[in-house]
Amino acid sequence: MSVSTSVPDEGVTVVTVDHPPVNALPVRGWFALADAVRAAGRDPATRCVVLAAEGRGFSAGVDLKELQRDSGHAALIGANRGCSAAFSAVYACEVPVVAAVQGFCLGGGIGLVGNADAIVASEDATFGLPELDRGALGAATHLARLVPQHLMRALYYTARTATAAELHAHGSVWRVVGRAGLREAALGLAREIARKDGTLLRFAKAAINGIDPVDVHRSYRFEQGFTFEANLSGLADRIRDDFGTRGEGGA
Template sequence: MGVSTSSPDKGIAQVTVDFPPVNALPVQGWYDLADALLAAGRDPETRVVVLAAAGRGFNAGVDIKEMQRDTGHGALIGANRGCYAAFSAVYECEVPVVAAVHGFCLGGGIGLVGNADAIVASEDATFGLPELDRGALGAATHLSRLVPQHLMRALYYTSRTATAAELYQHGSVWKVVPREQLLDEALDLAREIAQKDGYLLRLAKAAINGIDPVDVHRSYRFEQGFTFEANLSGVADRVRDTFGAPEKTGKEA
């Protein structure tokens, strides 16, 4: 359980997240993920990183129950900073990051894959931001990198999800495959990337980041300011306290 790093092939580092039951990460989990991604990218032998997850789904966001147990704002601040660190680590990883996504990819999961360089998804993968149902805001920055602007807004306001097939149609998913083929397909893409010169790949990653039209760090930080406002106003707690009620349970818990 936790975050682990392996080397499935030459030049490839695989970072795997495993926080049962639904990969809703606690504060420390986000920091651990950030550290693992940055460390993998710093390794001169690494040319590409595959970000994968064990269990029922790729990522269900932050551990809401950890926040509910905190009588102050420590868990909220920790989650915000931890998510910022992890999302930034995907983006700032010195080599390309391929996300292998299965099942649900929600909340913080969108922050991770939205900053990835490529996404391979299983046929059962779904992507969305249930933030308004969880008393939170954020990651519209990253959802905007996956779908067109007006679709992003509709998904955000309704808390609906998009399928892997729909994201493939928008060009943000590289390939959609049966779940049992997911990791193999992600590794195949990683192997193709890893055949390139390692130094040149690092230059390419830095160059592509440099021409992004939106500063993902500043944009997400701006969103986080409204998350704090929602918490200070009390509306976040009012919505969050409904989390876990029968009508809110399910695979997105």
């Protein structure tokens, strides 16, 4: 599991997730990501953070196999807290966060990009919450920041995905580019942001968060309560086991 940090340009910090095969993060991965984003935002030299990933897709969410290996609830509690920490770190990052999204962006990936300040996506990027197919609930809070309310509900109930082009049409994706140009497009936006005064950018981020109509921290934690209830009842285990027999591993 790897979460790395680099500084390709003055004022721009890139936090990259690389956890093959599908960037489905275990508990420690979510906390490592949260720590990296927080550290980047606290660095006075940073004026914009780019959140990126290596591999076929941006994120397949939570590592379901880790949950299935745990006979109790420690892994579930850890995943709930880890996701909450990572999502909060992106939202509360002291400077703007640009998400660079390729391939699949599912489950926990939606929590990350839904809390970012801007999204640049490759043409093959798809966004969705397959939670109901995987014995979980959550991140409707963040999907609602990407698409209109009724579309969010339809996507959530069906576990379908939306394309980068569709999200661009809804105004939540800044640019859609070829995969080969994704990193450079995200860095280009980050450089433009980073040319602004660093102190004023931090004021701007705090001000925009302060007028947000939805408390994303509280609403996501409310959703997580239903995830835990589904697990206590045994329902989530039955759905995950069925999903696991099909040979897939993220959420």
